[in-house]
Amino acid sequence: EAQVTQNPRYLITVTGKKLTVTCSQNMNHEYMSWYRQDPGLGLRQIYYSMNVEVTDKGDVPEGYKVSRKEKRNFPLILESPSPNQTSLYFCASSQGQGVGTEAFFGQGTRLTVV
Amino acid sequence: AQTVTQSQPEMSVQEAETVTLSCTYDTSESDYYLFWYKQPPSRQMILVIRQEAYKQQNATENRFSVNFQKAAKSFSLKISDSQLGDAAMYFCAIPYGKLTFGQGTILTVHP
Numbered sequence: 001e002a003q004v005t006q007n008p009r010y011l012i013t014v015t016g017k018k019l020t021v022t023c024s025q026n027m028n029h030e031y032m033s034w035y036r037q038d039p040g041l042g043l044r045q046i047y048y049s050m051n052v053e054v055t056d057k058g059d060v061p062e063g064y065k066v067s068r069k070e071k072r073n074f075p076l077i078l079e080s081p082s083p084n085q086t087s088l089y090f091c092a093s094s095q096g097q098g099v100g101t102e103a104f105f106g107q108g109t110r111l112t113v114v
Numbered sequence: 115a116q117t118v119t120q121s122q123p124e125m126s127v128q129e130a131e132t133v134t135l136s137c138t139y140d141t142s143e144s145d146y147y148l149f150w151y152k153q154p155p156s157r158q159m160i161l162v163i164r165q166e167a168y169k170q171q172n173a174t175e176n177r178f179s180v181n182f183q184k185a186a187k188s189f190s191l192k193i194s195d196s197q198l199g200d201a202a203m204y205f206c207a208i209p210y211g212k213l214t215f216g217q218g219t220i221l222t223v224h225p
Contacts, residue, residue: 015172025216037128040123042205042215090159100166101146105159 002027006091007108013081013113021076021109025092031097033058034066037088037108043077046089049074050097069099074087116141116208120216127196128207128224134181135191135219137206147209148182148189153218154202162204200221 004025013019025032033048035058045058049068063085065077074093078085088110094104117140127133146167152160165182172194173180181190193200199215201223206211206216 035213040217042118042120043213044215045212048212088157092159092213095161096194099124099143099145100164100209102149102161103209103213108157 002104004093005108006008006089006092006109008055008109009107011111011112012112014112015082016080019111021078021091021111023074023076023106024072024093025074025104025106026072027093027095028071029093029095030071031095031101032068032091032093032096033103034064034074034076035090036060037090037093045091046076047075068090078111081111083113085111087111088111115213116143116146116196117209118206118208118214118216120206120219122185122219123217124222126222126224127193129196129198131196132192132194132223133196134191135204135206135221137189137191137216139189139206139208139216141187141208143210148180149207149209149213150178150180150189151171151192151205151207151215152200152202153205159205163191193221196223197198198225 020098037043047066049055080098091106095101148165150162163175177194
């Protein structure tokens with residue numbers, strides 16, 4: 001089954017404790033990205049990757065890191081989480097960045113930083 | 115850059131009736147698409163319907179249809195014969211490189 005898998009689905013952590021949210025896709029997609037969803041703001045792009053070893057900032061990259069060592073995996077790293085990073089996070093993948101290309105989303109990770 | 119605005123934070127509808135969710139957008143591109151995503155309580159993002167900007171005919175997918183007004187930059191979603199399973203958050207989005215989303219509209223369906 002074609003899918004994007006994120007883990008964990010729920011995470012509660014304390015301020016400053018490094019964490020990683022994993023994302024894996026099995027569709028051989030080139031393009032992957034991370035979004036965060038906040039009430040009243042919709043989803044906003046954090047980082048994206050057009051291919052292996054190629055990553056770039058989205059609209060809200062502060063406080064996050066990513067890596068793309070393999071085509072299928074695109075982990076999101078919070079080196080020192082803060083309460084303002086409490087949010088719902090989505091990983092997405094697509095075949096490319098072409099006009100109208102559909103993105104496929106993971107199930108989301110609800111992160112709470114206390 | 116693209117912007118998308120959904121001015122209705124919440125909407126409600128009675129089962130079997132029709133509801134329309136509003137979306138306005140802005141883009142400088144001439145060739146683009148518009149999407150509506152559904153996010154049920156499971157949090158899964160589901161693409162409900164898409165519209166190609168150069169097509170004058172409004173897209174339709176079963177009970178879901180759009181009213182695309184290109185000059186007004188408006189892209190509303192109409193849900194006919196609403197069902198309890200339609201209850202969700204709905205997002206309007208422009209896929210151009212990244213996805214640019216609106217703020218979302220929570221739809222409640224009353225039995």
